[in-house]
Structures are given as C-alpha cells and as structure tokens.
Amino acid sequence: MTKDKKRKLLAQRHVSSRMNFLFQASHLMAASHQAKLAAYYGKLCRNVGTKAVMHMAPALKRSLCRRCSLPLMPGVNTELRVAEENPTPQAGEETRTASNGEETPTASNGGEVEKTKKKRHRRLPKNRKKKVEKKEEPPANPNESQPEIPLNALFLECSLCQGRRSFTLDNQRECWLEQPQSLVQVLSLPGENAGQ
C-alpha cells in the first residue's frame, strides 16, 4: 500500500510540474505577444489537468480565458474596462424607442391591431429584463437593501475569441476603500506633502 501511495504521489508531482511548466510557458508567450501559442499552451495545461484528474488552483484557472484558454493579463494582453451602461436601463430604453417608433405611424389609426402589437412588444422586453435580473441577483444580494446604487461591471475581453471575464463591483465588501473597516491606517508620503 505504502509503495503504491508513494508511486502515486510521485506521478502526481510530475504531472503538476508539467502543468506548472505549461502554465508558465503560456504566460511567457502571452507576454511576448504570441497569442496563438499562448492559447495552445494554456489549453494543453488544462487538458493535462483533466486527463490526470488534477485540479488547478481556482485563481490560476480563472486567469486563463474561459473559451480559448489564453491567459488574460490586464495591461499586457487586455485592458480592464468598465461596461458602458447597466444592462437593465438599456433594455428599458430599447423598448421605449421601439414602442415610440410603432406609435408614430399607428397613432392616426386607433384599433385593436395596434394594441395587440404593442402587447407583444411589451412581453418580450419583460422577459429580457427578468433574465438580466436573474443573472445579476446572486452577486447583488447584499445590495438589495440599497437598490439606488448602480452595479457597475468590470470586464476583461479576450483578444482572440472576444470572450469576456467579468467582475462585479460591490461596494458593500470589506475591501472597498469607502468602507470604514477597511482603513487601518492613513499614511502620507513626505514627498507629496512637500510638493503641495
């Protein structure tokens, strides 16, 4: 038994060292702008992991793109960007414009047809809204008490496959600077003060 265990451990060590090498290689290639090779090594690293039934650390796993396993490094590969608008008001605006566009030609002819059309238009956006809300709910749960605060989403866009890795901003978290418990000490550099 012990010998078997030892052998297993040894094999696992070798697999992990290989995965480590591949991961580093993919980062190296991404840093030298060889996106294809980087994605290839990332993919291989993942595949080795799945074949040998070994898990990557989740933080490392997430640093690879979900779709093409290109390592996403903000500032090198991609940029951390803020999603332009909240998806919920956008959908609302769309429906408004759509209904307006419908109304202007039909306004002269008040009738049942128009009403039914309107209804259909209303139904679809409602569904959309519901979906969007569902998606956002899990991270927004602590935020529900103060619904006025908009949830901005940060995202990294993969340059190869346009896949997105999004982050939610939640200023109720402890690490947020505005939260009083996150500040332990305020230091000011002497050079800055002299400059002022």
Added chain:
Amino acid sequence: MDHAMSDLKEFITDLVVPHHRRSVNINQDHITMLEGSKIKKQHSRKRRAHKSTTLSRKEYAKLGLNTLPTKQMKYEEALPLHNLWKGYVREHLALREGGEVPEVHDPRYDEFSKQLVKLDLHGAKLRVTQSKCSTLENLSGICVMDTKNVLKLLGKDHRLRTVPKSECVFGLKVGNMEFTIFGQHLNIRPAERSVKKIKNFVEPFM
C-alpha cells in the same frame, strides 16, 4: 398602418360574392394579426447561451489556433521558452549537480526512463538524427508545438518546420547528456502522454 388595413379590407372583400361586396362592413376590432416568429427567437437564444461558455472544435479551428504562421516567429523569441524548459527538465528528471544518470543495470533506470518518455517537449532543442526521409535529416530547432503525429520545430533561420514523428529519430541534449528518442513511440497526444502506461520493452524500428 392605413396601407396594411386597406390591403386587408381588399383581401377580405375579394373573398365575398361580387354582388354583396358593397355591403361589406369590417369592424377593425375583429381583426387579430398573428405573427409566427416565436420559434426562431428561442433558437437564437439557445445558441447565444452556448456561445458564451465554450468554443467548439470548429470555432477553435476558425480562430486559427491549430495552425501557426511559418515565417513570422523569430528564433530569439523562442529562447526564453527554451530556458524555461531547461529548468523544467531539471525538476522533472530530478537532476542535481554531480548526480549521475542511472545505467541499464541500475534499479533506478526503469523509473528514470519512464520519466523520460513522459517529458514535455515544448521548448526543447531537438535534432533529427535519422529519418526515412533524407531531407528531414539534420534539421534542428526548438520544438514549439507538439501534436499527435507531428512536431513543429523553429529553426535558426526563423522558419517553422513540420516534422512527422513516426519516421524520425530525434536527438535531445540536456546539459552534457544526449538522449535518443524514437519518434515512433512518441505518437501519443501530448495531453495523454503524462497519464499513459508505458511498456517496459519497446523495439526501435531502425
């Protein structure tokens, strides 16, 4: 809307017997339009959901991830990869300063040779020592890509060459050691190589 309604009225009145057409009176409240576009929308939604999570093999190939450009990579760009690989080999084969490679009669020899087969070749400097195809002989370069049947070597003249594994014997240098790899037995997918069981005795083909 006017236009559509008049079209409808025309259509309906045309259906009536000619001498009754004058007395046709259409109440607009009784008209309901049906638009059959629901199925398509459901279809598109499903597709979109699928698209966001993973790439299919087709999409993967469409992005050009299975192929590499032959003349765009410089040899110098692959050198850092080679340096990284050197460190990896040292870790993988447990090489130390002053250590000795086990001989054939050594009990460690079996283990060592198995590890050698499982070695990852990305970034290794390889040289084709023998081949059934004479033009492939003496090609050398840094291995950049490793697939089931083929190695892609980046030569010093900045060209990427595709070398079939099964016809060649490769020479591999690690420090002051030289290994000979029979490509025939390398014909495994690189991801599966680290898991696959390896026979103790295999015959060289040449």
